[in-house]
Amino acid sequence: MVNVEEIRDYAAGLLEKGEVKSVLGFRRGSASAFAEPCTITNVGEAASLVWDPTCLNNLALYLVKDRKQQAVSKTPDTRPVGIVAKGCDSRAIGVLLQENYFKREDVVVIGVSCEGTGVVDPRKLSAKLKGRTASRVTFAVQGSTSVAGGRTPGATDGADGINVSVYGDETETVIPAREVLADRCLECRAAAPALNDVVFGNTVEARDFNEPFHAAKEAERLSEDERWATWERHFDRCLRCFACRAVCPMCYCPECVVDSTTFVVTLGTSAEEKANRIRWCERSANTSESAVYHLTRAIHLAGRCIDCGECERVCPVNIPLRLLNTKLEKEAFEMFEYQAGHDIEQASLLSSFRDEDPNSFIR
Amino acid sequence: MSNPSQTTEVQDFEPRIVAFLCKWCSSAGSDLAGVSRIQYSANATPITIPCSGSVSPMYILSAFNKGADGVLISGCHPGDCHYMEGNYLARRKLYLVKELLQFIGLESDRFRMSWVSAAEGAKFAEVVDEFVEDLRVLGPQNRLKAER
Numbered sequence: 001m002v003n004v005e006e007i008r009d010y011a012a013g014l015l016e017k018g019e020v021k022s023v024l025g026f027r028r029g030s031a032s033a034f035a036e037p038c039t040i041t042n043v044g045e046a047a048s049l050v051w052d053p054t055c056l057n058n059l060a061l062y063l064v065k066d067r068k069q070q071a072v073s074k075t076p077d078t079r080p081v082g083i084v085a086k087g088c089d090s091r092a093i094g095v096l097l098q099e100n101y102f103k104r105e106d107v108v109v110i111g112v113s114c115e116g117t118g119v120v121d122p123r124k125l126s127a128k129l130k131g132r133t134a135s136r137v138t139f140a141v142q143g144s145t146s147v148a149g150g151r152t153p154g155a156t157d158g159a160d161g162i163n164v165s166v167y168g169d170e171t172e173t174v175i176p177a178r179e180v181l182a183d184r185c186l187e188c189r190a191a192a193p194a195l196n197d198v199v200f201g202n203t204v205e206a207r208d209f210n211e212p213f214h215a216a217k218e219a220e221r222l223s224e225d226e227r228w229a230t231w232e233r234h235f236d237r238c239l240r241c242f243a244c245r246a247v248c249p250m251c252y253c254p255e256c257v258v259d260s261t262t263f264v265v266t267l268g269t270s271a272e273e274k275a276n277r278i279r280w281c282e283r284s285a286n287t288s289e290s291a292v293y294h295l296t297r298a299i300h301l302a303g304r305c306i307d308c309g310e311c312e313r314v315c316p317v318n319i320p321l322r323l324l325n326t327k328l329e330k331e332a333f334e335m336f337e338y339q340a341g342h343d344i345e346q347a348s349l350l351s352s353f354r355d356e357d358p359n360s361f362i363r
Numbered sequence: 364m365s366n367p368s369q370t371t372e373v374q375d376f377e378p379r380i381v382a383f384l385c386k387w388c389s390s391a392g393s394d395l396a397g398v399s400r401i402q403y404s405a406n407a408t409p410i411t412i413p414c415s416g417s418v419s420p421m422y423i424l425s426a427f428n429k430g431a432d433g434v435l436i437s438g439c440h441p442g443d444c445h446y447m448e449g450n451y452l453a454r455r456k457l458y459l460v461k462e463l464l465q466f467i468g469l470e471s472d473r474f475r476m477s478w479v480s481a482a483e484g485a486k487f488a489e490v491v492d493e494f495v496e497d498l499r500v501l502g503p504q505n506r507l508k509a510e511r
Contacts, residue, residue, distance in 0.1 A: 228468025
């Protein structure tokens with residue numbers, strides 16, 4: 001069990017000693033029980049940090065934003081940034097370090113282990129509560145699953161449960177973690193941050209939820225026509241709001257190849273240059289263009305996606321975007337023995353090869 | 364085929380293939396097929412590229428988007444790359460593209476890769492012929508094609 005006081009003390013210590021300019025973490029948000037990301041810059045604010053199953057965001061995104069801000073600032077503050085990182089967040093930092101987006105000494109990773117659980121999926125939680133809004137969501141530790149109000153059977157599914165109370169009814173209900181955890185947490189292979197400067201919480205090896213890549217394997221089982229029918233529906237309802245790109249810590253290119261509005265135009269750019277820029281993908285939100293967008297994004301994240309599931313969470317039309325990424329993650333793992341964010345010294349997936357790579361598909 | 368109208372459609376259908384050929388081998392191989400007067404299907408539109416490793420997945424997606432029925436990528440045999448390792452990198456990258464296209468449900472026969480050296484004019488003709496035959500069975504590619 002992670003004691004949030006330890007995280008607060010550590011963050012306050014870092015700020016007090018002036019080792020970091022700020023600490024990225026979570027605080028109580030204004031949207032019901034859910035936590036929101038925050039940047040704290042002075043010791044007093046450290047007390048507002050929280051850690052519970054509603055800390056959904058991948059904070060590595062804000063390291064990228066900070067780096068971008070530094071690049072355009074005339075007087076950049078280059079002191080390190082502290083970051084509260086779950087297992088997935090720490091892998092994201094690992095990939096960014098591997099790509100030299102920033103240096104190891106620029107970041108202080110305050111690792112927090114998700115232990116036997118993870119974060120909740122807001123949609124699953126809302127369905128579970130039948131539309132009522134949660135007022136408090138906390139980790140329930142196995143062994144202390146005393147049933148409050150006598151309503152819930154003590155079943156915690158062999159793993160830790162999640163305590164939930166709703167507005168107007170402050171009795172805590174223990175929901176088995178399996179039923180409300182985000183899909184990525186159910187398939188998580190490393191819930192404890194491997195890359196860290198300090199880590200709170202224990203490393204739990206045996207998490208008996210789903211096997212890794214469970215959802216992608218299920219999707220593969222469908223026939224070709226069924227798969228296309230599903231994906232055609234998904235691509236068709238894509239709005240091209242680019243929320244998945246905006247929330248992704250790996251999508252940091254200033255110019256996005258599939259979005260012509262991001263192409264850099266300076267005073268020196270001639271009309272001809274603007275007209276002749278190759279547009280691989282139009283911005284119109286129709287099935288074929290959205291397919292190109294999502295497939296391109298999946299390929300660009302091959303060997304880089306660390307499965308934080310943020311793209312899927314922010315999608316306003318519920319496209320299971322994680323599937324595309326985990327499919328490639330699965331291939332990278334099974335065929336090339338490559339895991340993103342595992343080793344910051346290794347060569348990236350697409351810039352390395354082995355003699356025994358699959359060759360039989362080539363004539 | 365039970366439906367007669369469908370049968371005629373299949374017979375009339377001429378698949379369009381976009382072939383990305385490495386300039387050091389497959390492109391010369393296709394040239395050799397030509398100068399050797401080997402008869403093979405004229406459905407492939409060749410695009411010469413510097414190396415199979417230079418193929419961006421966007422080329423493939425874009426070709427399908429613009430209505431290609433099949434995409435062929437052909438490069439040098441492993442170990443023969445003019446740039447030492449381009450075809451190894453291509454192999455890894457295009458394997459992932461192939462898997463991804465299959466995953467979303469594009470027919471797996473629509474994307475093909477081959478190793479054809481500059482001396483293998485006959486093999487090039489064979490690869491294209493085989494590809495055209497497979498595509499004839501599948502019919503036109505409408506899944507990723509843009510409605511223009």
